[in-house]
Amino acid sequence: MATTEKLRLGVNIDHVATVRNARGGACPDPVRAAKLAEEAGADGITAHLREDRRHIVDADIEGLIAALECPLNFEMAATAEMQAIALRHRPHAACIVPEKREERTTEGGLDVAGDETRLAGFIAPLREAGCRVSLFIGHEPRQIEAAARIGAAVVELHTGAYCDFHAEGDFARRDAELEALREGAALAHSLGLEVHAGHGLTYDTVQPVAAMPEVVELNIGHFLIGESIFRGLGPAIAEMRRLMDEARA
Numbered sequence: 001m002a003t004t005e006k007l008r009l010g011v012n013i014d015h016v017a018t019v020r021n022a023r024g025g026a027c028p029d030p031v032r033a034a035k036l037a038e039e040a041g042a043d044g045i046t047a048h049l050r051e052d053r054r055h056i057v058d059a060d061i062e063g064l065i066a067a068l069e070c071p072l073n074f075e076m077a078a079t080a081e082m083q084a085i086a087l088r089h090r091p092h093a094a095c096i097v098p099e100k101r102e103e104r105t106t107e108g109g110l111d112v113a114g115d116e117t118r119l120a121g122f123i124a125p126l127r128e129a130g131c132r133v134s135l136f137i138g139h140e141p142r143q144i145e146a147a148a149r150i151g152a153a154v155v156e157l158h159t160g161a162y163c164d165f166h167a168e169g170d171f172a173r174r175d176a177e178l179e180a181l182r183e184g185a186a187l188a189h190s191l192g193l194e195v196h197a198g199h200g201l202t203y204d205t206v207q208p209v210a211a212m213p214e215v216v217e218l219n220i221g222h223f224l225i226g227e228s229i230f231r232g233l234g235p236a237i238a239e240m241r242r243l244m245d246e247a248r249a
């Protein structure tokens with residue numbers, strides 16, 4: 001498959017809110033960060049309204065909907081509360097993610113195969129409202145096949161394990177994970193799903209994922225917000241963009 005389509009970069013601004021919430025108050029403002037990311041070349045903004053509101057809060061979503069010119073990818077758990085919020089705002093994309101209360105970050109992907117009937121019913125109103133429904137899943141074939149069966153438009157493949165193995169220096173397991181992601185991306189594409197990827201990506205790990213021809217969007221947040229302390233948000237995004245384009249060339 002030829003790599004012709006430009007790879008989109010969605011910038012996740014959750015962890016601007018993490019810093020704000022450490023003190024309370026209004027700064028740093030995630031909406032301001034999102035506008036800056038837009039100016040720096042982000043193709044979209046991702047924000048995860050967790051059920052416990054540990055970072056992004058409802059007012060942030062309202063602010064993003066009002067201020068953004070680029071598409072908003074609204075990450076949400078498959079709950080009635082989140083569904084109502086998504087139906088009220090009708091973001092460009094609704095990405096359904098698994099949530100556990102005690103987790104430090106999103107561990108693993110959604111169990112679509114194990115919850116197929118409920119999830120099919122859950123995403124139907126979102127699709128009818130015009131949201132592109134995305135499912136945040138692992139690379140296991142049974143999860144990808146279930147995502148296609150229930151009518152999702154997009155799957156976002158969880159790259160967290162690949163990035164963790166890289167950081168731990170366990171290169172054999174990193175490479176096995178990368179190969180499984182490659183196979184997952186190819187399977188998803190063959191089933192008519194749009195393929196995105198993300199979680200934990202850094203300058204060191206982005207290029208092998210960016211080089212996968214079926215992947216059309218990467219969502220990257222925590223690393224970019226951290227890196228912006230050192231070089232500023234615009235330059236941090238520009239460098240990620242450069243690495244993505246280089247991998248795609």
Ligand SMILES: CC(=O)[C@@H](O)[C@H](O)COP(=O)(O)O
Nearest residue numbers: 012014048075097105106199
């Ligand atoms: C779903 C996902 O991978 C990320 O967007 C995540 O929402 C970032 O926030 P957390 O670190 O709270 O998981």
Ligand SMILES: NCC(=O)COP(=O)(O)O
Nearest residue numbers: 012198199200219221222
């Ligand atoms: N869905 C993944 C995402 O939005 C960004 O994850 P991370 O880069 O903050 O780990």
